[in-house]
Amino acid sequence: MTGKQQTVQGTLSAEELMAIHAYWRAANYLTVGQIYLLDNPLLREPLRLEHIKPRLLGHWGTSPGLNFVYAHLNRLIRLRDANMIYVCGPGHGGPAMVANTYLEGTYSELNPDISRDEAGLRKLFRQFSFPGGIPSHAAPEVPGSINEGGELGYSLSHAYGAAFDNPDLIVACVIGDGEAETGPLAAAWHSNKFLNPAHDGAVLPILHLNGYKIANPTVLDRIPPEELRSLLIGYGHEPLFVEGDDPSEMHERMASVLEEAFGKIREIQEHARAGSGGKKRPRWPMIVLRSPKGWTGPKEVDGLKTEGFWRSHQVPLSGLAGNAEHLRMLEDWLGSYRPEELFGEDGSPVPEVLSATPAGSRRMSANPHANGGMLRKSLDMPGLAPHAVQVSRPGERKAEATRVMGGFLREVMRLNGAHRNFRLVGPDETASNRLQDVFEVAGRAWMEQVLPEDTDLGPDGRVLEILSEHTCQGWLEGYLLTGRHGLFSCYEAFIHIVDSMFNQHAKWLDASRDIPWRHPVSSLNYLLTSHVWQQDHNGFSHQDPGFVDVALNKKADIVRVYFPPDANTLLCVTDHVLRTWDRINIIVAGKAPSWQWLSMDQARAHCEVGIGIWDWASSKGPSDPDVVMACAGDVPTVETLAAVQILREHMPDLNVRVVNVVDLMTLQPREVHPHGLSDREFDGLFTADKPVIFAYHGYPWTIHRLTYRRRNHANFHVRGFNEEGTTTTPFDMTVLNGLDRYHLVQSVIERTPKVESTGFRLKQLMETKLLDHYGYVRAHGQDLSEIRDWKWNALV
Structure with missing residues (x-):
C-alpha cells in the first residue's frame, strides 16, 4: 500500500x-x-x-x-x-x-x-x-x-x-x-x-x-x-x-x-x-x-x-x-x-x-524497435489515376481537394491493413477536414463505451483522434520512430500547439543523420487544412498560417513545405510524402470546394519540378514579360488568376507571366536547400529585373526571407496574411489582408513601368470594386455575385 x-x-x-x-x-x-x-x-x-x-x-x-x-x-x-x-x-x-x-x-x-x-x-x-x-x-x-x-x-x-x-x-x-x-x-x-x-x-x-x-x-x-x-x-x-x-x-x-x-x-x-x-x-x-x-x-x-x-x-x-x-x-x-x-x-x-x-x-x-528504420517497410501505394479529378481545361469544375485526398488515403489504409503499419492521427477533425472516406475501411480507435448512435467508432479502428494535438503528435512520433508510417491532419491555426514538439523531432532527425547506425524512419507528414482563408464557422482565433515559418527555422535538409493549388496536385504531393523518409513534410490545402486547374498528367509534371510557368494562364506575347504574377496556395492562386483575367480585359497589351509554386523550398538557392533552384533557373522564371507580384498563403515576409539572395529580390512585392481577420466571407478575408484580385491588380499598375502612367483608370476602377464589396458584404452577409460566380475565362 x-x-x-x-x-x-x-x-x-x-x-x-x-x-x-x-x-x-x-x-x-x-x-x-x-x-x-x-x-x-x-x-x-x-x-x-x-x-x-x-x-x-x-x-x-x-x-x-x-x-x-x-x-x-x-x-x-x-x-x-x-x-x-x-x-x-x-x-x-x-x-x-x-x-x-x-x-x-x-x-x-x-x-x-x-x-x-x-x-x-x-x-x-x-x-x-x-x-x-x-x-x-x-x-x-x-x-x-x-x-x-x-x-x-x-x-x-x-x-x-x-x-x-x-x-x-x-x-x-x-x-x-x-x-x-x-x-x-x-x-x-x-x-x-x-x-x-x-x-x-x-x-x-x-x-x-x-x-x-x-x-x-x-x-x-x-x-x-x-x-x-x-x-x-x-x-x-x-x-x-x-x-x-x-x-x-x-x-x-x-x-x-x-x-x-x-x-x-x-x-x-x-x-x-x-x-x-x-x-x-x-x-x-x-x-x-x-x-x-x-x-x-x-x-x-x-x-x-x-x-x-x-x-x-x-x-x-x-x-x-x-x-x-x-x-x-x-x-x-x-x-x-x-x-x-x-x-x-x-x-x-x-x-x-x-x-x-x-x-x-x-x-x-x-x-x-528502438531503431525503427531497421523494421521499416515501404507502404503499398495505390495508383493516382483512379482518384484524379478529370480536368480537360483549367477552371472548368470545382472539387474539395482534401475530400479527394481522403479517398486516396482510404486506399492506402486498405492496401496496408494487413500490415497494420499506417495510422492517421488528428484532434477530432478527420471528418471536418473531409478525410472521412478512410472510415470505410478503418474507423476511429476507441476502447470505451460505444452507444448505438455512434458511428465509425470501435476497438479495431485505425484512425486515432483525441482533442490533444500534443498527444496526436507524440503518438505519431512514437509510431514512426518504431518503423511505421502515418499522417497528422490538423486545423492550420492549432498545429502551433505542437511547435516545440515539432522542433524536438526535427532536431532528432537532424542528429540521427550523422549517426551511421541509425536507420532512416518514415517522414513526419502534416496536412494543415481548415486554413486561414476559409473560416466559415470561426474567426480570428482560427486564422494563423505561421506554422510554416516555425518549420523554416529548421535545417533545410529536414523540412519540406507544399502548397498544392488543387486536388490533383494535392494527390501527387500526398503520394510523394508518404514515400519519403527522415523528413518533415508540411502540406497546406483547403477543404472547401475550389476550382481545379491541372489534369493529373499536368499535376505530376508540375509537382515533379515544384514550380513552373502556367503558359495557359500567361500572355501569349513575347517571352520576356512585363510583370510576373506568382502564387503559392490554393486561394492565392484563384485570386492571382482572377487578377490576370482583369488585366487581360483592360490591358491586353500587358505581357503577364503566371508562376505557380507548389514546393515552397524551390524559392531558396540550390546551395541552401536541395530542392532550391539555381540562380539561372530562378531568373528564368522570375526574370532578373521585372516586377514580381507574389500572392502567398501565409505571412509575406516568408517569401522575402526565402528569396532575399536572388538578383531580382528588390522587385518582389508580396501580398499575404497581415494578421487581419474576423468571422467573414472567404473573399472578404482576402480583401482585409490585401490578397484579393483588386489589390493585386493595383500592385501591378503601381510597380510595372509599362502601365504605371496609363493605368490610373483601372486602378480607380479597382478602388470602386473594393468599395462596392465593402458595402455589399456588410449589408448582405455574402460576397458580390461577380465574386461568387467568377470563372476562369481562357478566351479573355
Whole structure:
C-alpha cells in the first residue's frame, strides 16, 4: 500500500540479488564518472583535480532511479524473454542511459572506439557533455532511445505510439514526477483508452517520484497517498507501489511488482487474443516508484541536505577547484560503489555484472524497435489515376481537394491493413477536414463505451483522434520512430500547439543523420487544412498560417513545405510524402470546394519540378514579360488568376507571366536547400529585373526571407496574411489582408513601368470594386455575385 513499505521475501535468489545490485552499482558509478571524470576512470590512483572535468555538466538526481528501473527490467527480460524497450521521460537522465547501454555492450558495438576496457571508460567519461562529444540527454546518440527528453512531457505519448500495432512489444515508460506536471503528459494518460490488447502491444508506465524538480517539490509526490492512488485509478490504471530507500528491500519489492505487472499484461493480452476480450478497455497495471532524489549520492554537502532533496538535481558537488573537501567527498562517493569489484584488471565489467544483462536483440539498447528504420517497410501505394479529378481545361469544375485526398488515403489504409503499419492521427477533425472516406475501411480507435448512435467508432479502428494535438503528435512520433508510417491532419491555426514538439523531432532527425547506425524512419507528414482563408464557422482565433515559418527555422535538409493549388496536385504531393523518409513534410490545402486547374498528367509534371510557368494562364506575347504574377496556395492562386483575367480585359497589351509554386523550398538557392533552384533557373522564371507580384498563403515576409539572395529580390512585392481577420466571407478575408484580385491588380499598375502612367483608370476602377464589396458584404452577409460566380475565362 502506498505510503508504507511492504516486505516481499523470496522473489530474488541470493545470487540474483547480488548480481542485480552489482549491476546497479556499476551503472551508478558510470553515471557519476560521466558527470565528473576526465581521467582516472577506475580510481586506480588518488583522485586529483586534473582528473576532473573543467566544466561539470549533467544531472545526477534522477539517474540512480533510472538505473534501478533499467536493472530490474533487464532481469524481467531475461526471466520472461520479454520484447521490451525503455522510454526515458526524465530528460536529464542521459548519463544513466549511456551507462546502461555501455554495460549491455551495445554502446561499444556501435562505437568501437568506446571499448569495454579502461581506455574505453576514459573515452566514455570524457565525451559526456564535452566539446565534440555527446549531449547530456537521452539523445539519438544513445542506443535504445526514441525519446530525447530535453523537453519534458512527451514520453508517455511516444510510448503508446510505439505500442500501437506492435502486438509483442512492451514499452516501459519512466515518467519523472516533474514531467508529470506538464500538459502533454497529463493528456497522454488517456492513451490507454485507444490501446487494443488484441493487436497492440502494451505500455507499462513507471511513475518515478523522487520528490523534487530543480528547486521545488513535485505535486504528485506531495499530494496524499490515497489521492495519488485515486488519480491513477481514475486514469484507468491499476497502480502498484514500490517505495523506500533501503536497496535490498527495494530490489525485492521491485522484482516482485514487475513480475506481477508483467503477469497482468500477459493475462490481458491472452484474454483479448483468445477472442474473449479486446472489445472493452482493460485496467492496465502501472508502477509508482518512490525513491530518494540523488539516491546513493552525498547525503549532505556543506551541512545542507542533498540526497532526497532538490540540491542533488544536477551536480551535488561543485567548485572542486577551490574546495579540497568537495574533491575528497567525490572520491569517497565514487569509491562507495567499490569499482574494484565491478571492473576487472583490464577495466571491463566483471562476469557478475554482465550476468544481469540480456543478450542480443533482447537488450533494450539493441532492440530493433528502438531503431525503427531497421523494421521499416515501404507502404503499398495505390495508383493516382483512379482518384484524379478529370480536368480537360483549367477552371472548368470545382472539387474539395482534401475530400479527394481522403479517398486516396482510404486506399492506402486498405492496401496496408494487413500490415497494420499506417495510422492517421488528428484532434477530432478527420471528418471536418473531409478525410472521412478512410472510415470505410478503418474507423476511429476507441476502447470505451460505444452507444448505438455512434458511428465509425470501435476497438479495431485505425484512425486515432483525441482533442490533444500534443498527444496526436507524440503518438505519431512514437509510431514512426518504431518503423511505421502515418499522417497528422490538423486545423492550420492549432498545429502551433505542437511547435516545440515539432522542433524536438526535427532536431532528432537532424542528429540521427550523422549517426551511421541509425536507420532512416518514415517522414513526419502534416496536412494543415481548415486554413486561414476559409473560416466559415470561426474567426480570428482560427486564422494563423505561421506554422510554416516555425518549420523554416529548421535545417533545410529536414523540412519540406507544399502548397498544392488543387486536388490533383494535392494527390501527387500526398503520394510523394508518404514515400519519403527522415523528413518533415508540411502540406497546406483547403477543404472547401475550389476550382481545379491541372489534369493529373499536368499535376505530376508540375509537382515533379515544384514550380513552373502556367503558359495557359500567361500572355501569349513575347517571352520576356512585363510583370510576373506568382502564387503559392490554393486561394492565392484563384485570386492571382482572377487578377490576370482583369488585366487581360483592360490591358491586353500587358505581357503577364503566371508562376505557380507548389514546393515552397524551390524559392531558396540550390546551395541552401536541395530542392532550391539555381540562380539561372530562378531568373528564368522570375526574370532578373521585372516586377514580381507574389500572392502567398501565409505571412509575406516568408517569401522575402526565402528569396532575399536572388538578383531580382528588390522587385518582389508580396501580398499575404497581415494578421487581419474576423468571422467573414472567404473573399472578404482576402480583401482585409490585401490578397484579393483588386489589390493585386493595383500592385501591378503601381510597380510595372509599362502601365504605371496609363493605368490610373483601372486602378480607380479597382478602388470602386473594393468599395462596392465593402458595402455589399456588410449589408448582405455574402460576397458580390461577380465574386461568387467568377470563372476562369481562357478566351479573355
